[in-house]
Amino acid sequence: MYNPLLDCLIYVAETGTFTKAGEIMSISATAVMKQINALEKHLDLKLFNRSNQGVSLTPAGREVYSFAVKIKKSSSDFLEDLRHRTDPDSAVLRIGFSMLRPCEPFLNLWYRIRHQFPAYSLSLVSFSDDLTGWMSGASGAENDFDIAVTVCDKDRVPENMSFLPIGRYGICCAMSRSRDMDAGSRGLPPARLSAEHLRGRTVLMPKRGLYAELDGLRDRLCSEADISIEDTEDLYSHEALAICRNTDKLLISPDCWHGADPSLILFPVEPPLGLTFGLMYRKDPVEPVKRVIAAVREEAGI
Numbered sequence: 001m002y003n004p005l006l007d008c009l010i011y012v013a014e015t016g017t018f019t020k021a022g023e024i025m026s027i028s029a030t031a032v033m034k035q036i037n038a039l040e041k042h043l044d045l046k047l048f049n050r051s052n053q054g055v056s057l058t059p060a061g062r063e064v065y066s067f068a069v070k071i072k073k074s075s076s077d078f079l080e081d082l083r084h085r086t087d088p089d090s091a092v093l094r095i096g097f098s099m100l101r102p103c104e105p106f107l108n109l110w111y112r113i114r115h116q117f118p119a120y121s122l123s124l125v126s127f128s129d130d131l132t133g134w135m136s137g138a139s140g141a142e143n144d145f146d147i148a149v150t151v152c153d154k155d156r157v158p159e160n161m162s163f164l165p166i167g168r169y170g171i172c173c174a175m176s177r178s179r180d181m182d183a184g185s186r187g188l189p190p191a192r193l194s195a196e197h198l199r200g201r202t203v204l205m206p207k208r209g210l211y212a213e214l215d216g217l218r219d220r221l222c223s224e225a226d227i228s229i230e231d232t233e234d235l236y237s238h239e240a241l242a243i244c245r246n247t248d249k250l251l252i253s254p255d256c257w258h259g260a261d262p263s264l265i266l267f268p269v270e271p272p273l274g275l276t277f278g279l280m281y282r283k284d285p286v287e288p289v290k291r292v293i294a295a296v297r298e299e300a301g302i
Helices: 005-015 018-025 029-043 059-086 104-116 131-138 212-222 238-246 287-300
Strands: 048-051 054-057 091-097 120-126 147-151 161-176 202-206 228-232 250-254 264-268 274-282
Touching (some): 005 018, 005 029, 005 120, 104 287, 161 287, 212 274, 238 264, 274 287
Antiparallel strands (some): 161 264
């Protein structure tokens, strides 16, 4: 009912590169490019402008993208409603994920409780990591989800959402693989980075007040001489990732980002620190989501 080539268009439009779209789809950038070329040929429209900096939607591409998001949602809703009418005990849970918000922590729990829900299935829904993409998914807009895993401060949960803490990510410092602490100038990279290793460096981290657990780390780093702190708008910032990738600046990041950007290497901080992560879902979830959240609480002993 839904042309999967449109998924490819959505991922490329939201990530801005064939490579990142390929990572989401678990295929090569070349395969993504071939799918986009096939879609453009099928529609007889140019959907993307290509450049060395990435890709961007053409005016026609923006209209096709908007339409693709709508029909993807309509198709999903229709099939979910049809399955529910033919089998009232069935449900499809939409699990949100992105490059920086992996859904593995939920899936690890799901595999332990799914025997309680034999008629339930999962549909993985990608969204953009920027604030607009995340909040549109969290607010029930066109590319929405039922459950997503994210780091969140307990005092900053969106008004229409609930947050169930289920674990802690270790806090790391990310640095460019091409600019790391090479043996010639700084000695071999340590297993963990302490304040001493950060002297003379600039550290990118979310501005104060967004994550209480990071504010404590900020206070410690600010008390050290020769460490410069540069604010980012949020933890989930592709702009900050790009700065880290292309400069000597370090980026505070959760350890779930290992492998998210192959050009970066992550080192845990010393002493070990953590960031609370959990399940974000709507304050008024549908009944299947309520049941799954209750089962997660019981399984995790929350």
